[in-house]
Amino acid sequence: MTETLVFGDLLDGARAFPRRVALSLDAPHLRLTPAEGDPLDWPVRALRSPPDQAHPTDLVLSLADDPVTRLVIRDRELAERIRATAPALHKRPPLQNTTRLIGWSVASVASVALIIFVLVPVMANQLAAFLPPSGEKALGDTTFEQIRSALDDSGFDPVPICESPDGSAALAKMEARLTENLELPYPLTVRVLDHEMINAFALPGGYVVLFDGLLDVAEDPDEIAAVFAHEIGHVVARDPSRMALRSAGSIGVLGLLFGDFAGGAVVLLLAERLIQASYSQEAEMNADIFASETLAQAGISPLGLARIFERFQELGGDQPTFMDHFMAHPDLMSRIERAQDTHTHADVTPSLNAAEWQALKTICD
C-alpha cells in the first residue's frame, strides 16, 4: 500500500502509558499495529465512541464489551471514515440496575408520601396541643406582621389596623357574646385590617382577623358574627398552629424532592398550596359545625352563616378575584345547606343593634 501511515494512541486501561499504534481501516476491521507484538483487529460494528466530546475532530474509540480500553485518533481523514462506516458508534450500553432503580423509586415516593401525608400531619396534630400558649402567641405575632406586610401592594407600610373607638366597642361586644360560654385556651386577639379583600382568617395564638372588605359587603351584623364564630372554631381546634408546624415539616421535604432545578420555589409554593387546601377541607367543615353551635348558644341566628355564604356566591364565587378565599374554602353550596338545616326557630336576637352595627361598619373610617 502506498497510503501514508496513520497513527493513534492506544490506552490499554492497564497502565497510564499510551502505546503508539499504526491504524488501517479495512472493513470489517480496524487494524491496530503496535511497534512490537501482534496487530489487533477491532470489528467495526463493535466500535463505540463516547458522546458529548469537546474536540471537534478527534475521535475517541472503545469496544462494545470492553469498558476500559480507549483509542485516540487525531487524524481527521481516518476519523471521518470511521464515523461514516461504523454502524453503531453512538449506541448506548444496555441498562443496568433497572430493578434496583424501580425499587428505590417506589421506596422514595412511598417514604415522601408517608412523611408528608401521615407522619408530619400526625406529629403536627400532636405537637400543636403541647405548644405552650406563649409559643403560639409568638408564632401568631410573627405571622400576623408578615401577612400585614405581604398584603400591602403599593407602599412601604404594613396594612393599617382599624380601631375607631365605637367600632372596637361593637366588635368587643360581639366577641363577648360569642365567647361567654366557651373555654378558650387563651384570650382572643381580634383585628380588622383596612384592606378590600372579602375574607377573614385565624392565626396561631388566638388571632382572629377580619378584612374591611368583608364588613363592607355584609348587610347585617349576624353575617359578621357567623364568620367570627367560624374563625373562633379554627382557634379552638388549633388549626392555624397545626398548619404552621405542618408546613415547616413538609416544605423541607418537597424542596428536597424537586431540587433546585429552577430555584424550586415556584413548584414548592404550588405543591404546598395543594396540601394546605386538602388539609383545610376537614378543618373547615368542623369550624362550620362549631360556628353554628356557638351561634345557637349565644342566641344569634345561625342563618347569618348561610347568608354570608350566599353573599360570597352573589359576588361571584368563581371569579378569580375571590380565588384566594375559595381555594381555602371548599364547596360553598353544601355549607349553605348545612347552615340552613341547623336553623331552628328558637329565640334569637341580632348580634348587634343598629347603632353598634353602623359603628362596626365604619371602624376603618
Place this chain on the structure above:
Amino acid sequence: MSDALGTEFVGRKGPYFWLSLKTGVLTILTLGFYRFWMKTRLRRYMWSAIRPGGHPMEYLGTPLEKLLGFLVAVVFLAFYIGIVNLILMFASFSLFAGNGAAYGLSFVGILPIIFFAQYRARRYILARTRWRGIRFGLEPGAWGYAWRAALHWLVTIASVGILFPRQVFHLEKYRADRTFFGTQRLHQGGRWQMLFPAMKHLIIAVFLIAGSLLAGQNGDQVAFFSLPLGIGWLGYGAIYFRVESLRLLTDHKTLGDIRLQAAPRAGQVMKIYSVGYLIVYTVVGAGFFALFILLFAGFMAMIGSATQLDETFDIEMIQALSNTPVWLTTILTIMLYFTIFLMWNVLSQVFVGLPLAAHYAQTFSVLEQRHLTDVSQRPRDEFAEAEGFAEALDVGAAI
C-alpha cells in the same frame, strides 16, 4: 529535555452553549428530572475538553446511577428533614418564642450531613473520572471528613477567621491523601502556614473596611470613597485567596515521584469573573428590557385601538385588563421566571464556568511525567449511591 506534560483545553463557547441550553430546557420541561442527564452530559463535555498531555479526561458517570443515588438519599433525608424541621419549629416556639432559633438550629443540624455529602460527591466524581484509561479514586472516609470539617469550622469561627488557612490545608490534605490515580496514592505536602501569605488581600480589605466605618462614624468624608474600595478589595481578596491557595496546594502535591504544578493567576480569574458576569447581566438585562418594551407596546396598542373606536379611556379599562384570568398570568409569570433562570444558568456556564475551567486547565502541568509508566489500573468503585446526598441537599454536586 523537559519532562513536563502541559494541559490543553479544547472546549468552545458555541457547542457548550447549545449543549447547556438544550439540556436546561429539557430539565425545566421534565420538572427537574432531566437534571441528572444534564449534569452527566455537561460533565462529559467539560472533562473531554481538558487534555493533559493531549489525552482527554473521560467522565463515565451515568444519569441513571445519579437518579438512583438521589432516590436513595431522598428515602433517608425526607425522614430526617421532615421530622427534624417540624420538631425544631416546635421546640423553637415553645422555648424561645420565635422562629429564628429554628432556622439556625435546622441549619446547624444539617451541616455535618452537608460535609458528609460533599465528600461522597467527590468520591463519586473521582471514581468516574479517567485519564489515559486509568481510573481516579477516593478512599471511603466521609464521616471522618464530616466531623473534622465541623471542628475546623468551629476553630475558624472562634479565631475570627485567622485560622482559616489551617482549615483549608487540613481538609484538603485529608481529601488529597485519600485520592488515587490508578494504583498511585496522591500526597499533600507542605505546611498550613504556607497559606498565610495568600490571605494578604483579605486582611488589607478588612482593615480598609474597618477604617472606613470608623472614619464614617467620625463624619470623615473619606469613607464615601474608601468603603466601596474596601468592599471591592474584599472581593478581590477572596478570589486571590482561592487562586493562591489552590496554586500552593497543587504545587505541594506528589503522586509517587510525579509532581504537580499549577500556575493560575488571580488577576486573570478576577478578569474572567468580571467580564463574564458583565456579559451575563447585560444579556439577561437586555432580554428583560425587550420584554418590557413589548408589553408596554401591547398595552399602548390596546389603548390606541380603544380611542379610535371613540371610547373614552377610563378606569374600567384598567380593571378589564386586570381581570385577565389568574391562571393565565400565573402561567406567564412562571414561564418568565424559568426563562430568566435558564438564561442565567446557561450564560454563566458559558461565560464564566468555561473560561475558568480553561484557565485552570491551561496553567496545570504534570512534572516528572516519565514515572507515569509506573501507574497501573485500580478496580472499579461501584458506589451505587453516587452523589445522591449532595444532589438532594444541593451542595458540592455542581458540575
